[in-house]
Amino acid sequence: MALAIRWSSSEVFGAAKWFIRRDCRALSTIPERAEEQTVSPKRERQATSRVRISARNPNLGLRHAYPEFLPDPNPKWRNSLREKLERSDMLKRRNQIDIPEFYVGSILAVTIADPHAQGKTNRFVGICIERKGCGLRAEFTLRNVVDHQGVEVRYDLYDPTVQSIQVLRLEKRLDDKLLYLRDALPEYSTFSFDMDPEVLPEGTPVPVNPVQVKLKPRPWLERWERQELKGVANIEEHLKEKDRVRRELRATPWEKYDLMKQYRNTIPIEDQNDIWAEVNHQLRQLQLTRKTTARKRTFTTPKSQLG
Amino acid sequence: MNQADVSKLVSKLRVKVLPRHRNLPGPKGPEGRIDKLRKTVTGLIKFERIELNYNRADEARQYAERLISEAIRHGDCHKPTMDTADFWLLEKELVHKLFKVLVPRYESTNLSYTRLYNAPRPQYGRSLDKVVLELRGNPYPDLLNNKSNNRLLIQNVLLDAAKNEYRQTKIAEMAKNIGKVGATQNTDSKINEAHEKPNIS
Numbered sequence: 001m002a003l004a005i006r007w008s009s010s011e012v013f014g015a016a017k018w019f020i021r022r023d024c025r026a027l028s029t030i031p032e033r034a035e036e037q038t039v040s041p042k043r044e045r046q047a048t049s050r051v052r053i054s055a056r057n058p059n060l061g062l063r064h065a066y067p068e069f070l071p072d073p074n075p076k077w078r079n080s081l082r083e084k085l086e087r088s089d090m091l092k093r094r095n096q097i098d099i100p101e102f103y104v105g106s107i108l109a110v111t112i113a114d115p116h117a118q119g120k121t122n123r124f125v126g127i128c129i130e131r132k133g134c135g136l137r138a139e140f141t142l143r144n145v146v147d148h149q150g151v152e153v154r155y156d157l158y159d160p161t162v163q164s165i166q167v168l169r170l171e172k173r174l175d176d177k178l179l180y181l182r183d184a185l186p187e188y189s190t191f192s193f194d195m196d197p198e199v200l201p202e203g204t205p206v207p208v209n210p211v212q213v214k215l216k217p218r219p220w221l222e223r224w225e226r227q228e229l230k231g232v233a234n235i236e237e238h239l240k241e242k243d244r245v246r247r248e249l250r251a252t253p254w255e256k257y258d259l260m261k262q263y264r265n266t267i268p269i270e271d272q273n274d275i276w277a278e279v280n281h282q283l284r285q286l287q288l289t290r291k292t293t294a295r296k297r298t299f300t301t302p303k304s305q306l307g
Numbered sequence: 308m309n310q311a312d313v314s315k316l317v318s319k320l321r322v323k324v325l326p327r328h329r330n331l332p333g334p335k336g337p338e339g340r341i342d343k344l345r346k347t348v349t350g351l352i353k354f355e356r357i358e359l360n361y362n363r364a365d366e367a368r369q370y371a372e373r374l375i376s377e378a379i380r381h382g383d384c385h386k387p388t389m390d391t392a393d394f395w396l397l398e399k400e401l402v403h404k405l406f407k408v409l410v411p412r413y414e415s416t417n418l419s420y421t422r423l424y425n426a427p428r429p430q431y432g433r434s435l436d437k438v439v440l441e442l443r444g445n446p447y448p449d450l451l452n453n454k455s456n457n458r459l460l461i462q463n464v465l466l467d468a469a470k471n472e473y474r475q476t477k478i479a480e481m482a483k484n485i486g487k488v489g490a491t492q493n494t495d496s497k498i499n500e501a502h503e504k505p506n507i508s
Binding site for chain 2: 054055064073138
């Protein structure tokens, strides 16, 4: 206390300023220099490149929910006019039926027109194990186990016979593709057809389900041990020494750093900005209408069956 | 048809990219290819101008451009970018050069970060196309011998002399005409004739 009193007021003020600047983390080990850069934001703003400015576009966040709006990255199959026409057709289809946001790992119910079914419609419930394709050819695969028999149905997202797509549970899994569910125990891909849709509160990020499935013993459809899967628990149990050796031999640890391979698999930011600027307005409109209709649905009172 | 990978965002390269990579053949396969390219990229960042075969240069150029654009986009506080730089630059002091010298140099540019020139090849013998790969803004003298603005170039000296001579004749004519105008009022057609005469002779 005596020490503090003996300090001149300016020194105390300076110390307080230092403490505030470090975000009150007096014990943090982050070097001082990093903070010094943030103190002069004006100079940094002048020096920021076009590259960084173009990456700040908020529309780029749409790419996770609507990946099929991006064209195929292979330049041999690019055609700007076709892509533009396809995007306008996709938006027209989205104006006709409500295609919700979903991811691999979400549980969906899809109703399609089927002339041979009773009531002319067919409804299937399952977990989305794969999303493929771009443009009007975008497709997804649902998997379920019906009567102890695994069933997979591949749907085209913009197929005119699709009457409705309903998300029963919106979530992601640890992997990009869940094809290993084919070799997993059936309990991991069994979903009842009369599942109730689960509603997430507005504004929450899409939850990631960290469940790890158990595989059946071999033979398998693919060499799952070589694919670096995060969502499989017991893969090591079924491996022999031979498989481990071959996995080591076949490993490609350099591919993580292959910058041009990544580049050839993606659409660059500058191209994406143009695409999202084109479809952003209509997609937001569709989101708004979906929100308002959902709200209306919650307020409708059930009609009495007796009258 | 494939879906574009949306987990990563990359900035567009300012150089031409082929639809498929080139295999750089060798006993070690794809790993050996990446090793070769690592050596070349390290050399390019270190020496800023190197001479090599076309295929390897064009591949290494794309990787160097990607590395610099990642460094510009994410800066040196981004762990994955730092790992990538650590992988591609075999000499670790070059990581500092990448983030502290090259990023400020190229941050506000609108052009590609590297240039590729055709180099002369020996007249006889079986040899691959040679090229010179360099970073833009390097400290060496310019490779393209573009002297069109140099006053001492022989063509420019001759052109200057010709222009000067033409100007002198014009001035002489004008001086002659001024005297004539004072004595007899010439019409425009006569002046034109006087203009044409020295050109013909």
